[in-house]
Amino acid sequence: MGRVTERRRVLRIRDGAVTERPDTLVAEEPLEIRLNGKPLAITMRTPGDDFALAVGFLASEGVLGAADELRNVVYCAGATRDGSNTYNVVDVSTAPGVVLPDITLERNVYTTSSCGLCGKASLDAVRTTARWAVDDGADGGAGPLRLTPELLAALPDRLRAAQRVFDRTGGLHAAALFSEQGELLDVREDVGRHNAVDKLVGRALRDGRLPLARTVLLVSGRASFELVQKAVMAGVPVLAAVSAPSSLAVDLAAEAGVTLVGFLRGASMNVYAGQHRVALRAAADQV
Numbered sequence: 001m002g003r004v005t006e007r008r009r010v011l012r013i014r015d016g017a018v019t020e021r022p023d024t025l026v027a028e029e030p031l032e033i034r035l036n037g038k039p040l041a042i043t044m045r046t047p048g049d050d051f052a053l054a055v056g057f058l059a060s061e062g063v064l065g066a067a068d069e070l071r072n073v074v075y076c077a078g079a080t081r082d083g084s085n086t087y088n089v090v091d092v093s094t095a096p097g098v099v100l101p102d103i104t105l106e107r108n109v110y111t112t113s114s115c116g117l118c119g120k121a122s123l124d125a126v127r128t129t130a131r132w133a134v135d136d137g138a139d140g141g142a143g144p145l146r147l148t149p150e151l152l153a154a155l156p157d158r159l160r161a162a163q164r165v166f167d168r169t170g171g172l173h174a175a176a177l178f179s180e181q182g183e184l185l186d187v188r189e190d191v192g193r194h195n196a197v198d199k200l201v202g203r204a205l206r207d208g209r210l211p212l213a214r215t216v217l218l219v220s221g222r223a224s225f226e227l228v229q230k231a232v233m234a235g236v237p238v239l240a241a242v243s244a245p246s247s248l249a250v251d252l253a254a255e256a257g258v259t260l261v262g263f264l265r266g267a268s269m270n271v272y273a274g275q276h277r278v279a280l281r282a283a284a285d286q287v
Contacts, residue, residue: 003027003047003087026172028191033057034076034091035100046172046190047087049199050075053190054090056202059210060230062101062129064094067208071095101129126252132235134257136277137213145214145237146279147259151182153267155218156242162187175200177236178216185215193221194230201234211235218242223262225249232256238277240264245272 010023026046033041033054045053051073058064076089094100136145159176162184173193177185177200188199197219204210216238217231223245229252231239239253240261250272253260259274271278 003029026191029088032089034089035063036093037091043192043195045192045195049188049203050087050090052188052199052202052206053195054092054198054202055205056198056200056230058092059201059205060198060233062131062233064098064205065131065210067206069095069098070206126229126232126256130232130256132211134232134235134237135213136237137211142214145180145277147180147216147238147277148279149267149269152216152240152261152264152269152278154182155216155240156264158182158184159187159218159220163189172196174220176218177204177212178218180214180216193219194224194226196220197227197230201230204234213237216240218264222246223249223260225252228252228256228258228260231258238274240269 004027005024006027007022008025009020012019012021012023028044029047030042031045031047031050031053032039033043035058041057043053043057054073055064055070064070071093073090073092075087076091136142155176155178158178159174162176163172163174172189172191173196174187174189175193175196176187179185186200186203188196188203190196190199197217200217201210201212204212212234215236217234217236218240219227220242222243223239223241225246225248227241228239228245228249232252236258238259238261242264243262245253245260245262250260252258253273257274259277260272261278262270262272
């Protein structure tokens with residue numbers, strides 16, 4: 001839609017030299033998500049992949065779990081008083097017969113790390129709502145999932161090379177999905193790191209690829225409870241972050257069987273949960 005970036009004039013000061021010039025900024029606009037015509041949530045996001053964002057959000061909330069549960073996603077015309085379409089309101093329609101969970105405008109308490117709730121109630125809520133157990137998807141004879149530190153260390157550079165909008169603005173979070181061989185499967189950018197993950201999950205759901213077994217989800221910021229929750233709801237066995245996790249994120253990862261890697265920078269990393277998937281002596285030719 002051409003609204004991913006915007007131009008603003010900026011006063012630039014470098015080593016005492018002052019110039020005025022245009023600067024490229026990442027766009028940020030509200031997106032209202034409606035479910036079957038009823039307002040559900042508003043999130044601040046970078047325009048683009050809005051349908052995937054809305055569907056991924058609903059997958060994280062436990063509303064959707066498969067492509068056949070989704071009937072339609074549309075922008076809402078008449079979103080303003082003059083009847084124009086701002087492309088900031090999306091309505092998601094579920095297929096007939098889909099039973100909706102009890103969700104409200106305030107969202108389920110377990111999805112918001114700032115809601116002030118923590119501990120066992122939050123962990124139980126995710127466990128009872130998740131569609132799949134987080135496992136290695138080894139039913140096809142692939143065997144347990146094992147990743148070398150060398151493979152994990154190579155992922156941030158592969159993510160950074162795919163961040164097209166970040167190169168122009170420096171103001172975006174990113175989320176990337178990798179195969180167990182380190183192949184980049186998808187990458188999404190957004191001003192909100194949670195939105196970037198929702199865009200990934202939403203695209204996967206619409207393509208019929210959930211659960212995302214035997215994949216690695218890499219996020220450009222810290223690993224919050226909500227990001228681990230989104231990984232659990234999508235069936236992702238490995239979540240890696242370039243920054244720190246929260247204590248509740250570690251608790252949820254351990255509870256759900258997710259391998260959680262933090263401070264993934266260069267050859268250094270901390271493995272906070274699911275250490276059994278990190279193959280310290282596996283062959284380095286996985287990279």
